[in-house]
Amino acid sequence: MPAGEKNYDPNFTQHVIDTCGPNTSPRMKQVFGAAMRALHNFAREIDLTPEEWLAGVQFFNETGKIWAESEGKRNEMHRLSDITGxxxxxxxxxxxxxxxxxxxxxxxxxxxxxxxxxxxxxxxxxxxxxxxxxxxxxxxxxxxxxxxxxxxxxxxxxxxxxxxxxxxxxxxxxxxxxxxxxxxxxxxxxxxxxxxxxxxxxxxxxxxxxxxxxxxxxxxxxxxxxxxxxxxxxxxxxxxxxxxxxxxxxxxxxxxxxxxxxxxxxxxxxxxxxxxxxxxxxxxxxxxxxxxxxxxxxxxxxxxxxxxxxxxx
Amino acid sequence: MPAGEKNYDPNFTQHVIDTCGPNTSPRMKQVFGAAMRALHNFAREIDLTPEEWLAGVQFFNETGKIWAESEGKRNEMHRLSDITGxxxxxxxxxxxxxxxxxxxxxxxxxxxxxxxxxxxxxxxxxxxxxxxxxxxxxxxxxxxxxxxxxxxxxxxxxxxxxxxxxxxxxxxxxxxxxxxxxxxxxxxxxxxxxxxxxxxxxxxxxxxxxxxxxxxxxxxxxxxxxxxxxxxxxxxxxxxxxxxxxxxxxxxxxxxxxxxxxxxxxxxxxxxxxxxxxxxxxxxxxxxxxxxxxxxxxxxxxxxxxxxxxxxx
Structure with missing residues (x-):
C-alpha cells in the first residue's frame, strides 16, 4: 500500500523532533531529525505491526547479546550494517x-x-x-x-x-x-x-x-x-x-x-x-x-x- | 546539505534490495525494501560519517548488552523505540x-x-x-x-x-x-x-x-x-x-x-x-x-x- 494513503497524525514526527532542547548540537539535531523521518516514514509506509516491531526489538537485542557475550570479539551489529550495505x-x-x-x-x-x-x-x-x-x-x-x-x-x-x-x-x-x-x-x-x-x-x-x-x-x-x-x-x-x-x-x-x-x-x-x-x-x-x-x-x-x-x- | 545534491551511486540501494532471492516472503521483501530505502536515504541525506556509523553500531551493542546482562529484565532497546516515538x-x-x-x-x-x-x-x-x-x-x-x-x-x-x-x-x-x-x-x-x-x-x-x-x-x-x-x-x-x-x-x-x-x-x-x-x-x-x-x-x-x-x- 503506498505511503500517505492513510490519515496518520501528520504532526507526530515533527512533534518528536521538536522535543529536542536548545542545547542539542546542530549536528545531533540534524542526525536525529533525519533518523526520525526515516524511521517513522518506514513504519507508516509498510504499516509496521506491533508483532513486527517487537520482533525487531528482539532481533537487535539478540544481535547486541552476541557482542556482549563474546566480550566484543564478535560484532554482529557491525556485520548487520555490512550485509545491509x-x-x-x-x-x-x-x-x-x-x-x-x-x-x-x-x-x-x-x-x-x-x-x-x-x-x-x-x-x-x-x-x-x-x-x-x-x-x-x-x-x-x-x-x-x-x-x-x-x-x-x-x-x-x-x-x-x-x-x-x-x-x-x-x-x-x-x-x-x-x-x-x-x-x-x-x-x-x-x-x-x-x-x-x-x-x-x-x-x-x-x-x-x-x-x-x-x-x-x-x-x-x-x-x-x-x-x-x-x-x-x-x-x-x-x-x-x-x-x-x-x-x-x-x-x-x-x-x-x-x-x-x-x-x-x-x-x-x-x-x-x-x-x-x-x-x-x-x-x-x-x-x-x-x-x-x-x-x-x-x-x-x-x-x-x-x-x-x-x-x- | 539537501539530499540528492551529490552524485552518489544511484543504483546502490536497488542493488541491495535486488539481492533478495525468490524464496523471500512478499512481506519480508516489502519490509526489507522499505528499510533499505529509509536507511540509505538517511545516510545520504546527512552524509553519515564512518565515525558516526561506528558510534551507532557501538550504541546499539551497548543497548543489547543491558538486555543480555539483566537476563531480559531491562529492555533498553524497547525503551529506545519508545523515546523515538x-x-x-x-x-x-x-x-x-x-x-x-x-x-x-x-x-x-x-x-x-x-x-x-x-x-x-x-x-x-x-x-x-x-x-x-x-x-x-x-x-x-x-x-x-x-x-x-x-x-x-x-x-x-x-x-x-x-x-x-x-x-x-x-x-x-x-x-x-x-x-x-x-x-x-x-x-x-x-x-x-x-x-x-x-x-x-x-x-x-x-x-x-x-x-x-x-x-x-x-x-x-x-x-x-x-x-x-x-x-x-x-x-x-x-x-x-x-x-x-x-x-x-x-x-x-x-x-x-x-x-x-x-x-x-x-x-x-x-x-x-x-x-x-x-x-x-x-x-x-x-x-x-x-x-x-x-x-x-x-x-x-x-x-x-x-x-x-x-x-x-
Missing part, C-alpha cells in the same frame, strides 16, 4: 569528491571490515606475508603507487595488507591453526614508488552461518559469500589514504558480494607468473614457489585536492 | 480505522509499555489494587464500558489495570518495598457494564537516568519524564481490545511525554470525592479513605466494524 555506503560518502575533472580518479575505496589489525608487522620489500601452511596459490604481487596529479611514483608509502587464508579465516579467527600476523604485513615503497611481496591468491569465504546476520540472510534468501579479496590500507602523510579491497576477476560472487563492497576498478587479474625480477628471491615459505602474479598500481590523491569530508557530530 | 506510532497504525463515520470513535489506544503483567490477580468489584503503603492519594475510580454502535453498557468486560506507586516504580521494579501485584488488578464489569475500584491518583516519574536511552535523551537535551498515568487493557470476546493509558489533566508533562503516548481523549479529571455509592465500602487499606474520584467511561468497537489490521510477516 551501510558500511559500503558510508565508505562511498566519506570518499566522495565533487570535481569536474574527468581525470580525477584515485583508486576506489572499499570497506575496512572487522579484520584489520593495528599490530601487523613491518616486513622488508620482497618478503612474504605467508607464515603458516595453507592450500592456496602463492602469488608474486607488486606495483607502483602514483601521485594522481603528477602521475609520478611516490616513495615511502605505507602499504598495509591483510587477507584470509585458504580456509577463509583470518589469523585471529583461526587460533591455533594460524600464528599471529599470518597473512598480514606492512611495507614501505622504495625510491621508485614500488612495493613487491608474496601473498596468497585470495579465497572466497562465507560469513558465519549462525547468528542474527545469517538469520536475516536466510529470511532474504541470500547467500553468505564474500568474493575472494585482499585488503589494502595505503597511506602517506601527504596523500589521502586509500582503504580498499581487490578481487580476482573470475570470482563468482563479484556481483552479489554479501557486503556490497566490489567496485569495477578493484577487480584484478591474477596471471600465470612469467619471471621473478632480480630484486626478489624465490618464495621459500609454506606453499613453495609462486605460480601466479598480480600487478596492481595504486593512485593516491594529494591532500588538499577538491575533497569532501563529512561534518562532525 | 516508534511504539506509539505502531500503536496508532495498529488501531487505525478507515471510516467516513464521524461518530466512529472508540477510546484511543496508547502504548502497552514494558510493565504489563499476565499474572495480575482477579479482584472483586469495589476492591482496591493498593496492597502496600504509599504516599499517594487514594482515588475512587469507576465508569461504564459501552458499545460504540448501540451505546449500551457491556457486561462481563475484563478491565485490567496497572500503575506505578507514588515513588514512580512498578511492583517488579521495587522489590522488596512492593509486594507482587501491588497496584495491579483485573475486574469484570457487572450487569450494568460498570466497574468500580480503588487505586492511586498516579504520579509522574522519570525513565532510568542511566543507560543508552538516557544518554540519547541527554544528547537531545530532553527530559526523561512520563506524565502521571494509569494503564488499562480492556477486553471482551465480542469487541476489539483497547490498550491505553489515562493522564490527569493538570500534569506538567502532557505535551512533552518522553514516549509520546498522550492523546486528547485520554486526559482525565481527578475531582474531590463527593460520595461513595452504596455498592462500595470505604477504603480501608494503606492510605485510608479515598479523597479523589475519577469517572472514566470506555467505548469499545464491536469486532467486524470497518477495521484496519496490518499484514502479517
Amino acid at each position: 551501510l558500511e559500503s555506503l558510508v565508505t562511498e560518502i566519506a570518499n566522495y569528491v565533487q570535481t569536474d575533472d574527468p581525470n580525477y580518479s584515485p583508486t576506489s575505496a572499499a570497506i575496512l571490515g572487522p579484520f584489520w589489525s593495528p599490530n601487523a608487522p613491518w616486513r622488508e620489500l620482497g618478503d612474504s606475508i605467508i607464515q603458516d601452511p595453507h592450500e592456496g596459490t602463492v602469488t608474486y604481487m607488486h606495483g607502483i603507487i602514483r601521485d594522481l596529479k603528477t602521475q609520478k611514483p611516490i616513495p615511502n608509502v605505507t602499504f598495509d595488507m591483510w587477507q584470509a587464508s585458504s580456509n577463509g579465516k583470518y589469523d585471529f579467527q583461526d587460533f591455533p591453526n594460524q600464528s599471529d600476523n599470518n597473512l598480514r604485513g606492512k611495507y614501505k615503497t622504495d625510491e621508485n614508488g614500488e612495493y613487491r611481496l608474496y601473498c596468497l591468491r585470495p579465497t572466497a569465504y562465507s560469513l558465519p552461518q549462525d547468528g542474527p546476520s545469517w538469520k536475516l540472510l536466510q529470511a532474504l534468501d541470500r547467500h553468505p559469500m564474500r568474493p575472494a579479496h585482499i585488503h589494502l590500507k595505503v597511506t602517506h602523510d601527504d596523500y589521502k589514504p586509500v582503504v580498499t579491497q581487490i578481487y580476482p576477476k573470475d570470482d563468482p560472487w563479484l556481483s552479489t558480494d554479501t557486503v556490497f563492497a566490489v567496485k569495477d576498478d578493484l577487480v584484478v587479474d591474477f596471471v600465470p607468473i612469467k619471471e621473478i625480477p632480480a630484486s626478489m628471491s624465490e618464495h621459500k615459505g609454506p606453499g613453495g614457489k609462486a605460480t601466479k602474479e598480480l600487478q596492481l598500481d595504486i593512485v593516491l590523491a594529494p591532500k588538499g585536492m577538491a575533497a569532501h569530508s563529512g561534518p562532525k557530530l | 516508534l511504539e506509539s506510532l505502531v500503536t496508532e497504525i495498529a488501531n487505525y480505522v478507515q471510516t467516513d463515520d464521524p461518530n466512529y470513535s472508540p477510546t484511543s489506544a496508547a502504548i502497552l509499555g514494558p510493565f504489563w503483567s499476565p499474572n495480575a490477580p482477579w479482584r472483586e468489584l469495589g476492591d482496591s489494587i493498593i496492597q502496600d503503603p504509599h504516599e499517594g492519594t487514594v482515588t475512587y475510580m469507576h465508569g461504564i464500558i459501552r458499545d460504540l454502535k448501540t451505546q449500551k453498557p457491556i457486561p462481563n468486560v475484563t478491565f485490567d489495570m496497572w500503575q506505578a506507586s507514588s515513588n514512580g516504580k512498578y511492583d517488579f521494579q521495587d522489590f522488596p518495598n512492593q509486594s507482587d501485584n501491588n497496584l495491579r488488578g483485573k475486574y469484570k464489569t457487572d450487569e450494568n457494564g460498570e466497574y468500580r475500584l480503588y487505586c492511586l491518583r498516579p504520579t509522574a516519574y522519570s525513565l532510568p537516568q542511566d543507560g543508552p536511552s538516557w544518554k540519547l535523551l541527554q544528547a537531545l537535551d530532553r527530559h526523561p519524564m512520563r506524565p502521571a498515568h494509569i494503564h488499562l487493557k480492556v477486553t471482551h470476546d465480542d469487541y476489539k481490545p483497547v490498550v491505553t493509558q489515562i493522564y490527569p489533566k493538570d500534569d506538567p508533562w502532557l505535551s512533552t511525554d518522553t514516549v509520546f503516548a498522550v492523546k486528547d481523549d485520554l486526559v482525565v479529571d481527578f475531582v474531590p470525592i463527593k460520595e461513595i455509592p452504596a455498592s462500595m465500602s470505604e477504603h480501608k487499606g494503606p492510605g485510608g479513605k479515598a479523597t479523589k474520584e475519577l469517572q472514566l467511561d470506555i467505548v469499545l468497537a464491536p469486532k467486524g466494524m470497518a477495521a484496519h489490521s496490518g499484514p502479517k510477516l
Whole structure:
C-alpha cells in the first residue's frame, strides 16, 4: 500500500523532533531529525505491526547479546550494517569528491571490515606475508603507487595488507591453526614508488552461518559469500589514504558480494607468473614457489585536492 | 546539505534490495525494501560519517548488552523505540480505522509499555489494587464500558489495570518495598457494564537516568519524564481490545511525554470525592479513605466494524 494513503497524525514526527532542547548540537539535531523521518516514514509506509516491531526489538537485542557475550570479539551489529550495505555506503560518502575533472580518479575505496589489525608487522620489500601452511596459490604481487596529479611514483608509502587464508579465516579467527600476523604485513615503497611481496591468491569465504546476520540472510534468501579479496590500507602523510579491497576477476560472487563492497576498478587479474625480477628471491615459505602474479598500481590523491569530508557530530 | 545534491551511486540501494532471492516472503521483501530505502536515504541525506556509523553500531551493542546482562529484565532497546516515538506510532497504525463515520470513535489506544503483567490477580468489584503503603492519594475510580454502535453498557468486560506507586516504580521494579501485584488488578464489569475500584491518583516519574536511552535523551537535551498515568487493557470476546493509558489533566508533562503516548481523549479529571455509592465500602487499606474520584467511561468497537489490521510477516 503506498505511503500517505492513510490519515496518520501528520504532526507526530515533527512533534518528536521538536522535543529536542536548545542545547542539542546542530549536528545531533540534524542526525536525529533525519533518523526520525526515516524511521517513522518506514513504519507508516509498510504499516509496521506491533508483532513486527517487537520482533525487531528482539532481533537487535539478540544481535547486541552476541557482542556482549563474546566480550566484543564478535560484532554482529557491525556485520548487520555490512550485509545491509551501510558500511559500503558510508565508505562511498566519506570518499566522495565533487570535481569536474574527468581525470580525477584515485583508486576506489572499499570497506575496512572487522579484520584489520593495528599490530601487523613491518616486513622488508620482497618478503612474504605467508607464515603458516595453507592450500592456496602463492602469488608474486607488486606495483607502483602514483601521485594522481603528477602521475609520478611516490616513495615511502605505507602499504598495509591483510587477507584470509585458504580456509577463509583470518589469523585471529583461526587460533591455533594460524600464528599471529599470518597473512598480514606492512611495507614501505622504495625510491621508485614500488612495493613487491608474496601473498596468497585470495579465497572466497562465507560469513558465519549462525547468528542474527545469517538469520536475516536466510529470511532474504541470500547467500553468505564474500568474493575472494585482499585488503589494502595505503597511506602517506601527504596523500589521502586509500582503504580498499581487490578481487580476482573470475570470482563468482563479484556481483552479489554479501557486503556490497566490489567496485569495477578493484577487480584484478591474477596471471600465470612469467619471471621473478632480480630484486626478489624465490618464495621459500609454506606453499613453495609462486605460480601466479598480480600487478596492481595504486593512485593516491594529494591532500588538499577538491575533497569532501563529512561534518562532525 | 539537501539530499540528492551529490552524485552518489544511484543504483546502490536497488542493488541491495535486488539481492533478495525468490524464496523471500512478499512481506519480508516489502519490509526489507522499505528499510533499505529509509536507511540509505538517511545516510545520504546527512552524509553519515564512518565515525558516526561506528558510534551507532557501538550504541546499539551497548543497548543489547543491558538486555543480555539483566537476563531480559531491562529492555533498553524497547525503551529506545519508545523515546523515538516508534511504539506509539505502531500503536496508532495498529488501531487505525478507515471510516467516513464521524461518530466512529472508540477510546484511543496508547502504548502497552514494558510493565504489563499476565499474572495480575482477579479482584472483586469495589476492591482496591493498593496492597502496600504509599504516599499517594487514594482515588475512587469507576465508569461504564459501552458499545460504540448501540451505546449500551457491556457486561462481563475484563478491565485490567496497572500503575506505578507514588515513588514512580512498578511492583517488579521495587522489590522488596512492593509486594507482587501491588497496584495491579483485573475486574469484570457487572450487569450494568460498570466497574468500580480503588487505586492511586498516579504520579509522574522519570525513565532510568542511566543507560543508552538516557544518554540519547541527554544528547537531545530532553527530559526523561512520563506524565502521571494509569494503564488499562480492556477486553471482551465480542469487541476489539483497547490498550491505553489515562493522564490527569493538570500534569506538567502532557505535551512533552518522553514516549509520546498522550492523546486528547485520554486526559482525565481527578475531582474531590463527593460520595461513595452504596455498592462500595470505604477504603480501608494503606492510605485510608479515598479523597479523589475519577469517572472514566470506555467505548469499545464491536469486532467486524470497518477495521484496519496490518499484514502479517
